[in-house]
Amino acid sequence: MSEVVRTTDGAATRSARRTNWARGFYRFRQNPLSVIGLVIVALLLLLALFGEYIAPYPEHLNGEVNVANRFQPPSAEFWFGTNEVGQDIFSLVLAGARISLLSGIAVIVLATLIGTFIGVIAGYFGTWLDEILMRFTDLILTLPALILAMAIAAGLGPSIPNMILALALAWWPGFARMARGEVLSSKAELYVLAARAQGAGNTRILTRHILPNITSPIIVKMSLDVGFAILAVASLGFIGIGVRPPTPEWGVMLSISRSNLPHFWWTAIFPGLAIFLSVLSFNFMGDGLRDVFDPRARR
Amino acid sequence: MSLLEINGLRLAMRSFDGETEVLRGVDLTVGENAIAGVVGETGSGKSLTGLSISRLVPTPPGRYLGGTIRFDGQDLMTASEDEMRRLRGRQIGMIFQDPTTNLNPAFRISTQMIDIAMNVAKSDPELIGAHARASRRARRAAARQRCVDLLGQVGIPDPQTRIDAYPHTFSGGMRQRVLIAMALIGQPRLLIADEPTTALDVSVQAQVLELMSSFVRERDLTMIFITHNIGVVAQLCTDVSVMNAGRVVESGNVRKVLKNPDDSYTKELLSAVMTRDTPRPTRNRAVAGAVT
């Protein structure tokens, strides 16, 4: 067969894929909340990448203070007001998106990798390996995640990478259990039996047949969990073992603002809103993804 | 006199590829005490017709474009959801194909059946033979007795004890019998059975068909039997409607339609059915041996 034919082959496969994407986006669009979630998530991600460049007072991000302007209420000059050392809260919230979002995403990516690996091994190979791995998973699951993360962070010392690692180590069991369950049901599918009947080995069955079919629920869970991971990052910042001041982070900002309440409400309300909005938008987006991957779950 | 009359029913389903008309003017008349077969292949609209009668097609994605469904004189297309809920189970019963997915595996048969019985007894206490003002305990006992009787009638051996078993302890045929008993609790006048024997072995299928046919004969019951299996229609039904691409292409007495079909699609469908008399293909080689 000629090369020319093969290039058109590629194009045909691509157009088939494109139809699948279009079909998926159609299902996503059916729920307006999902679209709102997706838009906000996209905006937040843009902020996380470029927030510090569009901040009106970039110098405040490096810890510069302006005591003369402390506790200014929201105005045209300072959209979200200023804090106890006269820094522009709008600039801090913009810059805080980076740490909150990226740490939240990093926590979930890491947790997914660990959890999926353990869950897939346990589910696929079963028997004693399954028992050992899942009992260990249950053990971790019985420890309250935040307290475990606090202990790990305290042991390793407070830094952003340590915080991410600590949260991921507390977070993976959920993914492990889910991956195991998905593998168990996927393993029983007829097409897996068909592959075995053709003589396929474990590696092939895992990589070609099982993993591609369990990615959708994992992606949905990731999206839903990122919201809560952002919350966890903020919580650790709030209690002072995650991100340390003066690094701008929403949890830390909330924590400091406690002593300014109720009079200087804007110091708390805007970082709080930022956390609220990101948790909510990731959840909305996750719901939309679920519609795309498993249309039977709704409607 | 006809119990059910469907005229020009049109239903569209919305999806990514746009809206498609899946029922394109269905006409169906079912006389009292008839066993009306509805046959058709995948996508013919036979199941959606059945679901439309009890108004169980979700809208959206479904959208009715027109037509009427008259049940005992009442127009179901304009009935409110409340009225429909009263009709379902009491006047119109349904049995679906897969007996494994229609029984909740987490509850005993008794729990599931008595629940239905107590519910129908709210509108008609006669059904369980206990007075509406009797104590809840007395009504439950009566409901249980009614369910045990029904299980006995559909041929479940030892119903008194089997009623307390969980669904997974029943075989496929027995589960289907349980579902039939459940559909009969409210003494519906019309029973819509959607492929109720498709998942069963032929010998079990024969027993279930016999059961259904005797019920229709002995009770004041009318049945719509939706299936792709023409053999089953021939055995069980008094009338048959053949559906293709969202329309009824031919309907009438089962003998007339199956023996002297007028419609070309009906003829085609009948000729495709494999029976013990279907001529076998001639093979190019006589039994091949030493080739290769």
Place this chain on the structure above:
Amino acid sequence: MTILQVENLTKRYVTSGGYFDRKGETITALDDVSFEVRRGESIGIVGESGSGKSTLSRIILGLEMPDSGRIVFDGTDLSTLSKRELRAIRARIQVVFQDPYASLNPRMSVRDLIAEPMEIHRDILGMSNAQITDRVAELLTLVRMEEDHMHRYPHEFSGGQRQRIGIARALACKPQLVVLDEPTSALDVSVQAQVLALLIGLQDELNLTYLFISHDLAVVRYLCQSAILIRKGKLVENAPIDDLFDAPKSDYGRMLIGAMPDIDPDKSPFRVKSQA
């Protein structure tokens, strides 16, 4: 000439009794089953659910090991083979499953689906990717589909087309024996007739031997030269197809033939009773 000999096959399962009741029950799925299949023939294996016919096909496909008995394929006793040799034999025994919706991985393109057995047995076949793609195109033509269908995904096809894809996949490695596990029972009657005609054509063209597992006696009669009946793990009848229909020797055979729904309304057992 015999291509497959099944000798005294027995398989038992022990059901796990759960945590509190450790003693499980023993279920005999196959009890001393023996039969032979001649090359180029179709043999029907008929039984109802739980009869053991699925277990039999799984053992022949090498997906499960029998407790006792042996399978001789083309003169080789499969139990004497090493894992490697067994894998090579697998290429020559292929299967088409009943459910064309569940037996094709929804995330693989038709090309990848049909190519898979050739990729698995690449060491024996020695085919390059381009050769495999060419062979996929050839196979699609063989099952009366278009070469372009290669780039689509299973969900874009009807049940009958999917079953053709399943057949193309089974034929990829040029097998001698094909196990057909109820290949048409999930299909509409009109489609069923087409798929059966295709199977018969392919059998003539490629000199295939079919092991046709079914509960539908009418279809077995149409396709097969002989049939065995299995009930509760035991072989109850093994006869040429016409003998089975004209004079079934076992009660089970008589019952199965009697229960076949006839499309003539006048032959209905219920109707006769109701008129009487």
